[in-house]
Amino acid sequence: MKITVYTKNKCSQCLMSKHVLNDLAISYTEKNVDTNEKFMDEAKATGYKSMPIILKDGQVIASGFMPDVLNQLE
Numbered sequence: 001m002k003i004t005v006y007t008k009n010k011c012s013q014c015l016m017s018k019h020v021l022n023d024l025a026i027s028y029t030e031k032n033v034d035t036n037e038k039f040m041d042e043a044k045a046t047g048y049k050s051m052p053i054i055l056k057d058g059q060v061i062a063s064g065f066m067p068d069v070l071n072q073l074e
Contacts (some may be wrong), residue, residue, distance in 0.1 A: 003028035003073070006043040006053040009035075013065035014052040020070045028054075 003021065005028050007014035021028050031039040033051070043053050048063040054070070055061065062069045 001073070002057050004031060004055040004058075005029070006031050006033055006039060006046075006051060006055075008033050008051050011051050013050075016065050016067075017052045017054065017062070017070060020067050021073075024070070024074055026070075026073055 003026060005014070005018065005021070007018070007030055009032065018028075018030070031042065033040040033043050043051075046053050046055070046060050046063075048060060050064040052065075053060060053063050054066075056073070
């Protein structure tokens with residue numbers, strides 16, 4: 001399972017989502033759209049606007065803070 005998390009600076013929902021993933025010991029790749037324009041383009045291509053945008057194996061599973069979805073990744 002490959003998890004990718006698109007985040008941005010000063011995003012409380014991003015921080016909470018990463019906290020849940022860390023608590024579940026789920027490894028993920030973080031892509032901060034504020035620090036890399038390529039990541040912003042990738043995030044826009046998903047069609048979602050609310051951060052974080054979380055993908056599992058390339059498919060969007062969450063946009064925004066969705067702890068119920070994240071807890072199902074265990």
